[in-house]
Structure formats: structure tokens, C-alpha cells
Amino acid sequence: MSSEPTSLRLAFVGWGAIARATARLLRDRGTPVEIVAVAVRDPTKPRPDRPREAHLLTSPRELGQTELAMVVEAAGRHTVVPWGRAALGAGLDFVITSVSALADPGVLDDLRELAVRNGAQIHIPPGALGGVDALAAASAMGIDAVEHRIIKPPQAWLGTPAENLCDLHALAHAEAFFSGTADEAASRFPQNANAALTTALAGTGPEATRVTLIADPDAEVNRHEIRAEGRFGDLSVILRNKPLDENPKSSAMTALNLVRCIENRLNPVVI
Numbered sequence: 001m002s003s004e005p006t007s008l009r010l011a012f013v014g015w016g017a018i019a020r021a022t023a024r025l026l027r028d029r030g031t032p033v034e035i036v037a038v039a040v041r042d043p044t045k046p047r048p049d050r051p052r053e054a055h056l057l058t059s060p061r062e063l064g065q066t067e068l069a070m071v072v073e074a075a076g077r078h079t080v081v082p083w084g085r086a087a088l089g090a091g092l093d094f095v096i097t098s099v100s101a102l103a104d105p106g107v108l109d110d111l112r113e114l115a116v117r118n119g120a121q122i123h124i125p126p127g128a129l130g131g132v133d134a135l136a137a138a139s140a141m142g143i144d145a146v147e148h149r150i151i152k153p154p155q156a157w158l159g160t161p162a163e164n165l166c167d168l169h170a171l172a173h174a175e176a177f178f179s180g181t182a183d184e185a186a187s188r189f190p191q192n193a194n195a196a197l198t199t200a201l202a203g204t205g206p207e208a209t210r211v212t213l214i215a216d217p218d219a220e221v222n223r224h225e226i227r228a229e230g231r232f233g234d235l236s237v238i239l240r241n242k243p244l245d246e247n248p249k250s251s252a253m254t255a256l257n258l259v260r261c262i263e264n265r266l267n268p269v270v271i
Helices: 017-028 060-064 077-089 101-102 107-118 132-138 181-187 194-202 254-265
Strands: 008-013 033-039 055-056 070-073 091-094 143-152 175-181 209-215 220-229 234-239
Touching: 008 017, 017 033, 017 254, 033 060, 033 077, 060 077, 070 077, 077 091, 077 101, 077 107, 077 132, 091 254, 101 107, 101 181, 132 143, 132 175, 132 194, 132 220, 132 234, 143 194, 175 181, 181 194, 181 209, 194 209, 234 254
Parallel strands: 008 033, 008 070, 033 055, 070 091, 143 209
Antiparallel strands: 143 220, 175 209, 220 234
């Protein structure tokens, strides 16, 4: 005799393009979730697309007032520590999309300790990437080298330190303007190189993962190229990500991987 799936009660930290797209996909797929709270900076701002049943939160302290199972961060690097500490301290699973926050010294250790102490889990979805599962599996046998190349159109690098490293407005061909560790990339380019730290955490760690950032005037979409080698063999993954309709700076794959992460908390079969 079958039974109805248990509904998963969620809170989103942030209600930008990623959160809205994830919520829409979950609704359209009929996933049994309840978005019972949304954390925002300005509660007076109209949000007509906010789920009617969702309470507006403005402080991490308010998480304790709502019965939840999972808190999903989709608001930016600065929100990871305060909301992560509050969620994990309350024994709630915490999903991190702004992975670059974990490049700050002590942050991951602090959050991990809270998770262990309170029987919660930290979830780091692949974001705009693929192949992270294979990379994480390969690390059990040992990985000799990992490189992550991020190629984007020049306009995607505007507003970042790339403006001081190359002439983004006059490029005639692809130019690699940064090469360094995943730690360095995530710290200097927290929004654009966010995914590099996910690769690092899955594989050889932030200091041993090489990252190359490239502005390419011929690129029409953002591209991630991940290569790894070790005793397991060789891995090569290339993703050309199409943007979200709501925000061309965010990839559709980020929202799709977030949907998968949430649904895996409910599904009897997890792949």
C-alpha cells in the first residue's frame, strides 16, 4: 500500500533569480515541498511571486520560530556564515550556493563543527557544474592534478578585478587574465569563480586546485572545463551553460542542481 510522500519544509535565504527559478521548478514538478519562510534584507519591497504561505524573515534569529527541515542559501557570500550558523545550530540542514564563502579562513571548519554537534548536514550542490560526483569519488583513490578553466564573454567579467587585468572592451581573442589556486580565485572573484571552490572541495582541496579565468569575445555562453588525473584514470568535463530567463548572469544549471539537491532529501531512490 503506497503512502503520500512527506512534505519537506524549506526556508530560502534570498529571493533572487536562483531561488525563484528553483521554487518554480519544484512547483511545476509537483515536488512535495513547502516554502514556509523567505529571508530578505528589505521586507517592505513588493514580492508578488513570493509563496503566499511563506513568512518573511530578516534576521537569522527568526529561524527558530519556524518549523523547518532545510534552509537553502541563495543570497550571496555574506549570508552564508550568519544564516549557516543559525540553521546548523538549530539542527537544520543547510544548503550553500555561494560556495566562495568557504574560502574564508575557518568558515568551513566552524560550520562543520556546528553540523556535527547538532546532527545536521551541509549540502553543497554542483551549482553550474557537472561531473562533481565523479571527482569526489575519484578523490578516495587519490587525484594527482585538477584544473578548472572558466571561460565567459568579456561583459560577464565587468565589475570584477578582471577590468584591471585586461581590456575587456577591446579583446580580439580569448585572454587568460588569471591563473592561481581555487582559494585565490574564489576570494578575488567570488561571484564569477564561485564554482571553482566546489571543484576544489570535491577533489584535491582549494590550495591544490588550479583555476584559470578567461575572457573570450567569441564565447556566447559561460563555459566550464574541468580536467583531473590520478590513479582512477582521467576525467574531462565541459559544460556550456545557458542562462536563466530571469537573470542572464545566472545559469539554469545552478537552479536545476538545487532542485535535485532538495528532491534528494525526499526521493526513495537517489542517483
